[in-house]
Amino acid sequence: MLTRRKLLKTTAASGLALASGGLSAPAIAQGAKIRLGYVSPQSGPLAAFAEADQFILDGFAASEAGANFEVIVKDSQSNPNRAAEVAKELIIDDGIDLMLVASTPETTNPVATTCENEEIPVISTVAPWQPWFIGQQGNPGDPGSWEPFNYAYHFFWGLEDVIAVFTNMWAQLDTNKSVGALFPNDGDGNAWGDPNVGFPPVLGDQGYTLTDPGRYQNLTDDFSAQINAFKQANAEIVTGVVIPPDFTTFWTQAKQQGFTPKAASIGKAILFPQAVEALGNAGHNLSSEVWWSPTHPFASSLTGQSSGDLARGFEAATGRQWTQPIGFAHALFEVAANVMGRVSDASDPDEVSEAIGATDMQTIVGPLAWNGAGLPPFAAKNVAKTPLVGGQWRLKDSGGYELVIVDNKTAPDVPTGGVMEAIT
Amino acid sequence: MIWVDTIIQGILLGGLYALFAAGLSLVFGIMRLVNLAHGDLIILASYLILILVTATGMNPFVAAIVAAPVLFALGWLLQRFVLNRTLGDDILPPLLVTFGLSIVLQNALLEGFSADSQRISLGALETASVSVGSLSFGVIPLLTFASAIGVILGLNQLFYRTGIGRAFRATSDDATTASLMGIRPNRVFATATGIAMIVVTISALYLGTRANFDPSIGPARLIYAFEAVIIGGLGSLWGTLAGGVIIGVAQTLGAAINPEWQILAGHVAFLVVLLVRPRGLFPRGND
Numbered sequence: 001m002l003t004r005r006k007l008l009k010t011t012a013a014s015g016l017a018l019a020s021g022g023l024s025a026p027a028i029a030q031g032a033k034i035r036l037g038y039v040s041p042q043s044g045p046l047a048a049f050a051e052a053d054q055f056i057l058d059g060f061a062a063s064e065a066g067a068n069f070e071v072i073v074k075d076s077q078s079n080p081n082r083a084a085e086v087a088k089e090l091i092i093d094d095g096i097d098l099m100l101v102a103s104t105p106e107t108t109n110p111v112a113t114t115c116e117n118e119e120i121p122v123i124s125t126v127a128p129w130q131p132w133f134i135g136q137q138g139n140p141g142d143p144g145s146w147e148p149f150n151y152a153y154h155f156f157w158g159l160e161d162v163i164a165v166f167t168n169m170w171a172q173l174d175t176n177k178s179v180g181a182l183f184p185n186d187g188d189g190n191a192w193g194d195p196n197v198g199f200p201p202v203l204g205d206q207g208y209t210l211t212d213p214g215r216y217q218n219l220t221d222d223f224s225a226q227i228n229a230f231k232q233a234n235a236e237i238v239t240g241v242v243i244p245p246d247f248t249t250f251w252t253q254a255k256q257q258g259f260t261p262k263a264a265s266i267g268k269a270i271l272f273p274q275a276v277e278a279l280g281n282a283g284h285n286l287s288s289e290v291w292w293s294p295t296h297p298f299a300s301s302l303t304g305q306s307s308g309d310l311a312r313g314f315e316a317a318t319g320r321q322w323t324q325p326i327g328f329a330h331a332l333f334e335v336a337a338n339v340m341g342r343v344s345d346a347s348d349p350d351e352v353s354e355a356i357g358a359t360d361m362q363t364i365v366g367p368l369a370w371n372g373a374g375l376p377p378f379a380a381k382n383v384a385k386t387p388l389v390g391g392q393w394r395l396k397d398s399g400g401y402e403l404v405i406v407d408n409k410t411a412p413d414v415p416t417g418g419v420m421e422a423i424t
Numbered sequence: 425m426i427w428v429d430t431i432i433q434g435i436l437l438g439g440l441y442a443l444f445a446a447g448l449s450l451v452f453g454i455m456r457l458v459n460l461a462h463g464d465l466i467i468l469a470s471y472l473i474l475i476l477v478t479a480t481g482m483n484p485f486v487a488a489i490v491a492a493p494v495l496f497a498l499g500w501l502l503q504r505f506v507l508n509r510t511l512g513d514d515i516l517p518p519l520l521v522t523f524g525l526s527i528v529l530q531n532a533l534l535e536g537f538s539a540d541s542q543r544i545s546l547g548a549l550e551t552a553s554v555s556v557g558s559l560s561f562g563v564i565p566l567l568t569f570a571s572a573i574g575v576i577l578g579l580n581q582l583f584y585r586t587g588i589g590r591a592f593r594a595t596s597d598d599a600t601t602a603s604l605m606g607i608r609p610n611r612v613f614a615t616a617t618g619i620a621m622i623v624v625t626i627s628a629l630y631l632g633t634r635a636n637f638d639p640s641i642g643p644a645r646l647i648y649a650f651e652a653v654i655i656g657g658l659g660s661l662w663g664t665l666a667g668g669v670i671i672g673v674a675q676t677l678g679a680a681i682n683p684e685w686q687i688l689a690g691h692v693a694f695l696v697v698l699l700v701r702p703r704g705l706f707p708r709g710n711d
Contacts, residue, residue, distance in 0.1 A: 043531075045640045047539030078640075185684065216683035219644045221440065222672075224433040225679035225686070228426050244541045245636040252635065255551035256562030278543035278636045280550060 033070040034346045036336055037090030037099045039111050040329075044078025048272050049103035049126065052326040055314050056333065063302045065337040072096060076107045084110035091118045097346045098123070098339070100332045103325060105131040105187060112136060112152040121151045121352040123335055125328045129158045129375075129383045130197070131187050148381040151349060153356045155335070155368055156328075158375075159191060161388040161410060162289050163202045166265045168409045169287055169390040170208075170237055172420035175262050177208045180230035182223075182240030182250060185215035188268065192241050199239070211235055218243050223250040227259050241267035244275040251282055262422040263287060265390070273321045276393045276401045283393055283401060285423045290391040290405055292327030292365050296414055300364045301334050307364055321400070331363040357381065366411075387411030392421065429559050430680045431673055436561065438652075438672030439569030440630060442665040444645055445652035446575050447623040453659030453708075454596045454616045455511060460522040462649065463642030464529040465621065469495055469628030470637050471537055474544050484544045488629040492622045499621030504614040511613070526643065533639035541636035550633065568630045572668070575623055576661045582619070583661075592616060596659070651694040657704030666705055670697070 038057075040050040057073065060066040072094050074086035083101075087110065090096050099122040101111040108124040113136050115122035124132065132154050139145045170179075183193035192198045193212055203210050211233040213226050227250075230238065238261045242250065247269035254260070265287040270276050276283040294311035305313070310330060311322035335356070340346055342355045360369040366387045372380025390407035404417040448462050459465075469491060476487035506525075510517040552563040583589040591612050594602040599609045631637060631645075648671055655670055656663025671690040678689025697705065 043534055043539070045539060045638065047534070048541075051538070214683040216679070217687040219641070220679075220683075220686055221645070222433060222437045222676055222679065222686070224430060224676060225683055228429065228680070232426075245638075245641060248541075248543060248635040252550055252564075253562065256553040256560065256565070258553065258555075258560050272541075274540040274542075275636065278541050280543075280545055280547065282551060 034068055034098070034340050035094060035096045036069050036071045036333075037087070037094060037096035038071055038073045038332075039076050039083055039086055039090070039099070039101045039107060040073075040103055041078040041083075041107050042073075042075040044076075046076075046078040046104055046106065048274070048323070049325050050329075051318075051320070052314055052323065052329055055317050056326065056329040059303065059310075059313070059330070060333045063337075065302055065341070066333070068340070069336070071333075076111075078106065080106045080110045083107050084114050087111040087114040088118070091115070091120050096120065098336055098352060100124075100336055102126045102329055102332060105135050108132055108154070109135050112149070112154070116149050116152045119151055119349050121349050121356060122153065123332060123339075123356060124152065124154045125156050125332055126325055127154070127156060128162070128188075128191075129154055129156055129379060129385070130191055132156070133379050133383060135187065143378070146378050148378065151353050153353075153370060153382055153384070155331070155365075155370075155384040155386055157289075157291065157385055157388040158383075159197065160374075161385070162192075162267060163199055164410050165289050165388055165390040165407060166239055166287075167202065167206055167208075169265060169407045169420050170263055172407065173262055173422050175236040176234065177237075178233050178235045179203060179208050179210050179237045179239060180226070180233065180235035180261070181210055181212040182226060182238065182242050182247075182266075183212060183215055184218050184240075184242065184246070186218055188241040189215055192267070208237075209233070218246060220246060221249060223253050224257065226250070227254050227257050230261070231257075231259055236262045238264040239266065242269040244269045244272075244278070247275075248278055251279060255282060260423060263420070264423060270393060272323055273393075273401050273403075281395060284395045285392050285421050287390060287392045287406070287420070290324065290389050290403060291386065292324050293391070293403060293405060293414075294322060295405060295417060296327070296364075296366070296387075298362065298364050298366050300330060301361055302330075302337060305364070310364060327365045331365040331368070334363045335359060335361070335368065359384075366413075387414060389414045389416075390420075392418075394418075425558055426680070430676045432559070432561065433565075434673030434676035435669050436565040436569050436672070437676060438665075438669030439565070439572040440627075440634070440668070441645070441648045441652050441671055442572040442668030443568065443575060443623070443627040443630060444649040445656075445664045445668055446572070446579065446661065447620040447627065448649050449653045449656070449659065449661060449664040450579060450620045450623065451617060452653065453661075454592050455613050456515075457507060457511065457518050458515075458522070459620075460519060460643075460646070461525040461529060462624070463644065463646040464526045464533075465495075465499075465624050465642075466628045466631055467533060467637055467639065467642040468529055469621075469625045470544065470632035471533060471542070473625070473628060473632055474542055477544055484546060484629060484633060487544075488625055491628075492625045495621040495625050496618040499624075500614045500618040503617035504610065507617065508610050508613055530639050530642065537639060539638055539640070541638050542632075543636050544629070544632035546633050564630070564633060568634070571626055571630065572665060575626060576665050579619075579623075579661050588612075588615060648690065651690070655694055655697045655704055657707035659708050660704065660706040663704055663706035667697075 042050045076083035101124045103126045105127045108127045183189035213229040294308040296307040370384045391405045393401045406420045553560040652667035655667030674693035675690040679686035
C-alpha cells in the first residue's frame with residue numbers, strides 16, 4: 001500500500017539518485033513533470049519567426065533534460081491581445097511553472113506583462129531589449145519612473161549593438177559618410193530615429209551626415225520622396241528598420257530611378273532568406289545585423305550540438321534554409337532546463353525568478369548571464385545581452401542567398417566569412 | 425524638376441490604386457455590393473499566378489492570362505452560390521459575409537502557403553526604367569498605369585457597346601423591371617463578379633510583381649480602393665481612375681513635404697472631395 005510517508009521517502013530517494021547523475025538537480029528530480037508554457041506567433045504576419053518551433057520542441061522533448069518537462073504551446077496569432085489572452089490561459093488553466101516567450105515586442109511584451117502581474121516567472125527573447133523593457137513601463141517617456149521587473153527576464157541585444165555593427169560595417173567601405181535613413185512611424189522606427197538614444201547622435205559623433213526625411217507609414221506604396229531626398233544628399237549609405245514589403249517597394253523604385261547606394265544596412269526586412277529572394281538579383285550584398293548563424297562558435301548545453309549541427313538538423317528535417325530565430329528558440333529551452341536544475345521547488349515563482357537572475361551558462365547563442373554587462377543600471381536586473389555581428393547576403397552560384405558574416409568587431413569570437421563589399 | 429517627378433510618380437501610383445478600385449467599382453455599380461474581401465481576392469489571384477509561374481516557368485503576363493478564366497469561374501460561382509443569397513433590402517448581410525470571406529481567405533492562404541513573403545519575379549523588367557531628360561520612370565509603374573486605362577476603357581466598351589453591358593445597366597437601374605424584360609438578375613450579377621475577378625487578376629499581376637505579398641496583406645490597400653471609388657462617384661469607372669490619381673498625387677506631394685504626411689494627405693484629399701462634392705466627382709444621375 002502506498003502511503004504518503006512512503007511516497008515521500010521513495011521520491012526523496014529517487015531524487016537523490018537522479019541528483020548524483022549529470023544534469024539533474026532538486027526540482028527536476030522530484031518526478032512530476034515541470035510545466036512550461038511557450039507562446040510564439042505561429043500564424044499571422046509574424047509566423048516566419050516561429051517556423052522552427054516544432055523542430056526545436058521535438059529536439060527538446062528528445063533531450064535528456066527535456067524528459068522532465070511538459071511544454072504547453074500556444075499561438076499568439078501575431079496579435080498582442082491574443083498573446084496576453086493565451087498567456088493568461090497558460091497561467092490559470094494549465095498551471096504552468098515557467099513561461100517562455102519569443103519573437104517581436106508584439107508577442108513578448110503582452111506575455112511578459114501578464115506574467116509579471118500574475119507573478120509567474122517568464123523568460124523572453126527575440127526582441128531588442130529597449131522596446132521590451134521600456135515598452136512595458138507605465139510611462140515610457142519618463143526614465144525616472146522606470147521600475148525593474150520581479151518575474152520577467154529577457155535575453156537579446158539592443159539598439160546600441162545594431163548601431164555599432166552597422167557603423168563598423170560602413171567603416172570597411174570607402175564612402176562619403178552620407179547616410180539616408182528609412183525610419184517608419186512604428187515602435188522600431190521611432191526608437192532607431194530617436195534623437196537621443198537612436199542613430200542620429202552616434203552617427204553625428206562618428207562624422208556621418210544623416211538624411212532622415214521623416215517617419216513614413218508602414219505599407220507605403222511610393223518612396224520617391226525619400227529617393228529624391230537621398231539623391232539630393234548624395235547618400236552612399238542607406239539604413240533603416242523596414243518591413244519586408246516596404247523594402248522591396250523602396251529598393252525596386254530606387255533601382256528604377258537610378259539610385260544605388262554603396263551600402264544598404266537594413267534591420268527587420270532582410271532577416272529571412274525568403275524576403276531577400278523576393279528581391280531577385282537586387283538583394284546581393286545587402287547587409288543586416290546577425291544574431292545567430294551556423295558559424296557562431298557556440299554549442300547547446302542541452303544536446304551538445306554545435307550551431308552548425310542545429311542549423312543542418314533544421315534544414316534536413318524541414319528542407320528549408322536556416323533562419324536566425326532557430327538558435328534563440330533553442331536557447332530559450334536551454335535556459336529553462338538550466339534554471340529548473342537549480343531550484344528545489346519549481347512551483348515557487350520567487351525561487352525560480354531568483355534562479356533565472358543567477359543564471360551563468362553557455363548556450364547555443366553564446367554566454368548568458370543576467371549580470372548587467374553592457375546595460376544601463378535600470379535594465380541590469382532583467383536583461384542579458386547576447387553577441388551581435390554584421391553580415392551580408394550573397395548570391396550563391398546555385399541560386400538563392402547565403403548570409404556571410406563580414407564584421408565581428410563587436411564580438412571577435414564569431415568568425416567572419418568575408419569582408420564587406422560595396423553594392424554595385 | 426523634383427516637383428514634376430513627384431507629380432508624375434503620383435499619377436503612376438494612382439494607376440495602381442485605380443486598378444484595385446476598378447473591380448470594386450464594377451461590383452458596387454451593378455449590385456450595390458460592397459466587397460470587403462476584394463483585397464484578399466487580389467492576394468488569392470497573386471498566389472495563383474505565382475503557382476503558375478513557379479510550376480511551369482511561364483512568363484507572369486502569360487500566367488495572368490491563364491489565371492483569368494479560372495478566377496472568372498471562381499467569381500461566377502462565388503456570386504451565384506454565396507453572395508446572391510445575401511443581396512436584399514438589408515445592406516448588412518453582404519458586408520458580414522464578405523468580411524467573413526476575407527478572414528477565411530487569409531487563413532486558408534496562410535495554411536496553404538505559410539507566412540513567407542512572396543513575389544512574382546519579372547527578372548530585369550522589375551528594375552527597368554525609361555529616362556526622360558533628368559527624370560526616370562520605372563517600366564512596371566508605366567505598364568500599371570497603361571493597364572488601368574486599358575481596363576477602364578475595356579469595361580466602358582463592355583457597358584455601353586454590348587448586350588451584356590445593356591443587361592448590366594438595366595439590372596443596375598431597376599432589377600425588377602429588368603427581370604420583367606427577360607433578364608435574370610442573378611445570372612447578370614454572377615457574370616459581373618466574374619468580370620470583376622478578371623480585373624482582380626490584372627491587379628494581382630501588378631501587386632505581385634511590384635512588391636512582396638503574404639496572406640495577410642490584402643486588406644491594407646482596400647481603403648485606398650474604396651476612397652478612389654467614392655472620390656470618382658459611385659459606379660463611374662473613369663471617375664475611379666480620377667479618384668486613384670487624386671489619391672496617388674496627394675500621397676506623393678504629401679510625402680515630398682514630409683513622409684509623415686504621405687498617407688494622411690491621401691485621406692485628406694478624400695475628405696476634401698467629400699466636403700465639396702459629397703456624391704463624388706462624376707456621380708451617375710439616378711442614385
